[in-house]
Amino acid sequence: MIDANDWNQEQERLDLVTESLQSRIAELEPEVSGLRGQVVDIRKRFWEEVTVNTSTFDDFEETFYSIKQQEAVLSERERSHRQRMLRWKNMKRLLPSPYFGRIDFQEDGLSFSEQIYIGVSSFVDEDGMNFLVYDWRTPIASMYYDYSPGAAEYETPGGQIMGTMLLKRQYQIRDGQLRNVFDTSLTIGDELLQQVLGKGADAQMKSIVATIQKEQNAIIRNDKSPMLIVQGAAGSGKTSAALQRVAYLLYKHRDRLKADQIILFSPNPMFNSYVSTVLPELGEENMQQTTFQEYLAYWLGSTLRLEDPFDQIEYVLTTKPTQGYEARLNGIKYKGSEAFLRSLQSYAQWLGKEGMLFRGIHFQDRELITAEQMKLQFYSYDNSIRLANRVVLLKEWLLRELASLERKEQEELWVQDELDYLDNEQYAEVYNLLLKKYQREEAVFDFTNQYVEDYGDFREQEQGEENVFDFTGQEEALLRQMIVKERFKPLRRDVKRLMFVDVIGLYDQLFSDETDYRMMTNETEIPGQWAEICMQTKEKLIQLELFYEDATPFLYLKELIEGTRMNTEVRHIFVDEGQDYSPFQYSFLKRLFPRARMTVLGDFGQAIFAQATNLHEEDSPLVRLYGKDETSLINLVRSYRSTQEIVTFTKSLLPWGEEIVPFERSGGKPLLKKTDSSEERAKRISEDLAVLKAEGFDSIAVITKTSDESREAYEALTSQSGEALRLITKETLTFEKGVVVIPAYLAKGVEFDAVLIYDASSQVYNRESERKLFYTACTRAMHRLLLYTIGECTPFIQETSTNLYEVE
Numbered sequence: 001m002i003d004a005n006d007w008n009q010e011q012e013r014l015d016l017v018t019e020s021l022q023s024r025i026a027e028l029e030p031e032v033s034g035l036r037g038q039v040v041d042i043r044k045r046f047w048e049e050v051t052v053n054t055s056t057f058d059d060f061e062e063t064f065y066s067i068k069q070q071e072a073v074l075s076e077r078e079r080s081h082r083q084r085m086l087r088w089k090n091m092k093r094l095l096p097s098p099y100f101g102r103i104d105f106q107e108d109g110l111s112f113s114e115q116i117y118i119g120v121s122s123f124v125d126e127d128g129m130n131f132l133v134y135d136w137r138t139p140i141a142s143m144y145y146d147y148s149p150g151a152a153e154y155e156t157p158g159g160q161i162m163g164t165m166l167l168k169r170q171y172q173i174r175d176g177q178l179r180n181v182f183d184t185s186l187t188i189g190d191e192l193l194q195q196v197l198g199k200g201a202d203a204q205m206k207s208i209v210a211t212i213q214k215e216q217n218a219i220i221r222n223d224k225s226p227m228l229i230v231q232g233a234a235g236s237g238k239t240s241a242a243l244q245r246v247a248y249l250l251y252k253h254r255d256r257l258k259a260d261q262i263i264l265f266s267p268n269p270m271f272n273s274y275v276s277t278v279l280p281e282l283g284e285e286n287m288q289q290t291t292f293q294e295y296l297a298y299w300l301g302s303t304l305r306l307e308d309p310f311d312q313i314e315y316v317l318t319t320k321p322t323q324g325y326e327a328r329l330n331g332i333k334y335k336g337s338e339a340f341l342r343s344l345q346s347y348a349q350w351l352g353k354e355g356m357l358f359r360g361i362h363f364q365d366r367e368l369i370t371a372e373q374m375k376l377q378f379y380s381y382d383n384s385i386r387l388a389n390r391v392v393l394l395k396e397w398l399l400r401e402l403a404s405l406e407r408k409e410q411e412e413l414w415v416q417d418e419l420d421y422l423d424n425e426q427y428a429e430v431y432n433l434l435l436k437k438y439q440r441e442e443a444v445f446d447f448t449n450q451y452v453e454d455y456g457d458f459r460e461q462e463q464g465e466e467n468v469f470d471f472t473g474q475e476e477a478l479l480r481q482m483i484v485k486e487r488f489k490p491l492r493r494d495v496k497r498l499m500f501v502d503v504i505g506l507y508d509q510l511f512s513d514e515t516d517y518r519m520m521t522n523e524t525e526i527p528g529q530w531a532e533i534c535m536q537t538k539e540k541l542i543q544l545e546l547f548y549e550d551a552t553p554f555l556y557l558k559e560l561i562e563g564t565r566m567n568t569e570v571r572h573i574f575v576d577e578g579q580d581y582s583p584f585q586y587s588f589l590k591r592l593f594p595r596a597r598m599t600v601l602g603d604f605g606q607a608i609f610a611q612a613t614n615l616h617e618e619d620s621p622l623v624r625l626y627g628k629d630e631t632s633l634i635n636l637v638r639s640y641r642s643t644q645e646i647v648t649f650t651k652s653l654l655p656w657g658e659e660i661v662p663f664e665r666s667g668g669k670p671l672l673k674k675t676d677s678s679e680e681r682a683k684r685i686s687e688d689l690a691v692l693k694a695e696g697f698d699s700i701a702v703i704t705k706t707s708d709e710s711r712e713a714y715e716a717l718t719s720q721s722g723e724a725l726r727l728i729t730k731e732t733l734t735f736e737k738g739v740v741v742i743p744a745y746l747a748k749g750v751e752f753d754a755v756l757i758y759d760a761s762s763q764v765y766n767r768e769s770e771r772k773l774f775y776t777a778c779t780r781a782m783h784r785l786l787l788y789t790i791g792e793c794t795p796f797i798q799e800t801s802t803n804l805y806e807v808e
C-alpha cells in the first residue's frame with residue numbers, strides 16, 4: 001500500500017479524469033443520439049429520394065447515379081456516427097474504472113519521466129495533446145506486462161525505445177473511487193492476482209487485462225509467426241490469452257482487420273456463450289465463433305448425415321473392447337493421420353488416369369446421359385489438365401449436351417400431352433405468365449453490378465422487346481420450349497452443382513481390399529483390421545451417413561476432385577482445445593483459409609479424443625504444418641484456475657509428470673467420499689450441495705463420464721433433494737450459473753467454483769484412455785473438488801499419494 005500523501009494525489013488525479021470523462025460524455029451525448037436519428041431517417045426515406053425510372057436508357061442511367069449518390073451520403077453519415085458512437089462507448093466504459101495500472105518511464109537520454117496510466121481504452125485530454133489513459137494494447141503499455149521496475153524497453157514501428165521504469169503501480173477502482181493501490185516490484189503483483197482469483201466463477205469468462213502475465217502477454221502480442229502453438233496446463237489461461245489476443249490484433253490492425261475476419265473454433269456450442277461476452281467488454285465487435293463440427297456440417301450440406309463428435313466420444317468411452325471397437329479406434333486414428341491425407345492425394349492422382357465414378361442424368365424414367373458416357377468424355381481430356389479442371393470441362397460439356405437434348409425433347413409426346421391439357425383459360429393464363437416471366441427475366445438488373453454490365457443487359461432487353469411482342473403466332477412453340485425448359489431446370493442446376501460426380505462412390509471405392517487400396521493410393525502403412533474398418537465405413541455410407549472421423553477426409557477428397565473452396569477473407573483462425581483435432585483436420589483448415597494465421601491452444605494432458613494431436617513436440621504434425629521457422633511454440637505452466645491443493649492433486653493424476661506450477665492460493669484438499677450405495681451417494685451429494693451453496697459458491701458442477709450417467713445423476717439428485725439442477729447435454733447452447741450436471745467432455749474449457757465427480761470408482765475410470773478424461777473433469781474446479789465412489793476408487797487416484805486428498 002502507498003502512503004496517505006500519494007493516496008490523496010492519486011484520488012485527485014482520478015477525480016480529474018472522471019470529471020473530464022463525464023463532461024466529454026455529456027458533450028457527445030446529444031450528437032450521438034442526433035446522428036442515430038439522422039441515419040435511421042435517411043434509411044427510411046432512401047427510396048423516397050430516388051426516382052426509379054427505367055423506361056429509357058437515359059432514365060436508367062440517371063436512376064443508377066441517384067441511387068449511388070444517396071448511398072454515399074448514407075454511408076458517410078453512418079461512418080461518422082459509428083466513430084462518435086465508439087468514442088462515446090469507450091468513455092462510458094472507462095468511467096467506473098478509468099485505469100488499472102501505471103508505470104513511470106524515463107526514456108534513455110531524457111531528463112524527465114512520464115507517467116503512463118493504463119486502462120481498457122485510450123482517453124486523451126481536451127486539447128488532444130496528452131494521454132490521460134493509454135489503451136493496454138498500445139506499444140508503451142506492453143512494458144507494464146513485461147517488466148518490473150528497472151531497465152525496460154518497448155517496440156514501436158520506429159524502433160526499440162529503451163529506458164528505465166521508475167515505478168509500477170496497480171489500482172483497484174470502483175465507481176470512480178480508489179479502493180486499493182499497490183506498488184509492485186513484480187511483473188504483475190501477486191496481491192491483485194490473489195484477489196481476482198479468489199473470487200467465484202462467473203457464467204461468462206472474465207476479462208484479464210489488468211493482470212495479464214508476462215508469458216501470456218507474449219501470446220497476446222505475437223504478431224510474427226503464421227503459426228502460434230500454445231501448450232498450456234489446465235487453467236493456465238490459454239483461452240483467456242487467446243481472447244485478449246483477438247482484442248489486441250483488432251486494435252493493432254484496426255485500419256484493415258475486421259472482427260469477422262477472425263474465426264474461433266471452440267469445443268462445443270455452449271462454450272460460445274461462455275466466451276461471447278469477453279470481447280464486447282473489451283470494446284471490440286465479436287469475432288466469428290463456430291465449432292469444427294458446425295463447419296463440416298455446413299460444407300457437407302444435406303447429402304450425408306454427419307455423426308456428432310460427442311457421439312463418437314461416447315462410443316469410444318462406453319463400448320466394451322471387441323474386434324469392431326478396436327477397428328473403429330484404429331480407423332479413427334488412421335483417418336486423422338497425415339498418412340491418410342497423403343493417400344487421398346495419391347488416390348486423386350490415380351483418378352486422373354482411371355477409376356472416376358459418375359452418376360447418370362435421369363429424366364422421367366429415362367437415362368439421358370449415362371455415367372459411362374461421362375467417363376469416356378472425362379478421360380478424353382488431356383491427362384495434364386488438373387482433375388478439378390477436367391470436372392469443370394465435363395460440366396460445360398454436360399450443359400451443352402443438355403441444351404441440345406432439351407431442344408429435341410420439345411418434340412416429345414409428353415409435351416404435346418401437357419399442351420392438350422391446358423384449356424383455353426389456362427392457356428391464356430400460362431401465356432400471360434410466360435410473357436411476364438419472360439419480360440421479368442430479361443429486365444433484371446442489379447444495382448450492385450457494374451454499371452457497364454447493367455447497361456449491356458438493358459440494351460439487350462430493349463432489343464429483345466420486339467421479339468417478345470412478336471411471338472403471337474409462335475405461342476405453341478414457345479410454350480413447348482418453356483414447358484421443357486422448366487422441367488430441365490433441376491437437371492441443369494444439379495449439373496452446375498457437380499452432382500454428376502459420385503463423390504460418395506469415390507470415397508466408398510477407397511475402402512477396398514488391401515491390394516486395391518495400395519494400388520490406388522501407394523499407401524504402405526495400412527492400419528490393423530483394415531477389412532473391418534472398410535466394412536464399418538461402407539455400412540455407414542450405404543445409409544448415407546458419415547462417421548465423424550470420415551467427414552474431413554470426405555470433404556478433402558471432394559475438394560481434390562471438384563476444386564477447393566477457399567476462404568481468402570479470413571486472416572486469423574484460433575483453435576481452442578487444439579489437442580482434440582487431428583493432423584488431417586489441421587491440414588484441411590490450412591487449405592480452407594490460405595491467408596489466415598493460425599493460433600492453436602491446447603493441453604495434451606486433456607486429449608480425450610482418439611485422434612488427438614500432440615502440440616508441443618518439435619516434430620509434431622502441427623509444427624510440420626507451417627515448418628519450424630514459421631512456427632512459435634509457447635509453453636504455459638502456471639495454473640491460475642484451481643487452488644494449490646487441487647492443482648497438486650490433479651497434477652499427480654498424470655504420471656508422466658506434466659510441468660504444472662500452481663499459483664499460491666490455498667483451499668481445502670480434495671475430498672474422496674466413500675459410500676455404500678447409490679442412494680447414499682445421492683443423499684450425501686445433496687447435503688454437500690447445500691453446504692457448498694451456504695458457503696457462497698454459486699457455480700457448481702456434478703461431472704459425469706457420459707451423458708447416460710448425467711441423466712442418471714440428474715434424476716437421482718432431483719428426486720433426492722428437489723434442488724433446481726440443470727442437465728447439460730450436447731444440445732445445450734447457453735452457459736449459466738447454478739448447479740449443473742454435465743458430462744466431462746462438455747465441461748471442457750469451462751470452470752466452476754466447486755466440482756463433484758459423481759462416480760470416481762474404478763468401474764467408471766479404469767482404462768488408460770480414460771485417464772485424461774478424469775483429469776479434465778477434476779481440473780474444472782476452482783475452489784473445491786469432491787469425489788464420490790461406491791467401492792474401490794479409480795486406480796488413477798490410488799496411484800497418487802494419499803496425503804494429497806482426504807478420505808471421508
Ligand SMILES: Nc1ncnc2c1ncn2[C@@H]1O[C@H](COP(=O)(O)OP(=O)(O)OP(=O)(O)O)[C@@H](O)[C@H]1O
Binds near residue numbers: 193240
Ligand atoms: N492473468 C490472469 N489474471 C487473472 N486471471 C487469470 C489470468 N490467467 C488466467 N486466469 C484465470 O484462470 C482461469 C483459467 O483460465 P482459462 O480458462 O483461460 O485457462 P485454460 O488454459 O484455457 O484452461 P483449460 O485448458 O483447463 O480449459 C480463468 O478463471 C481465468 O480468468
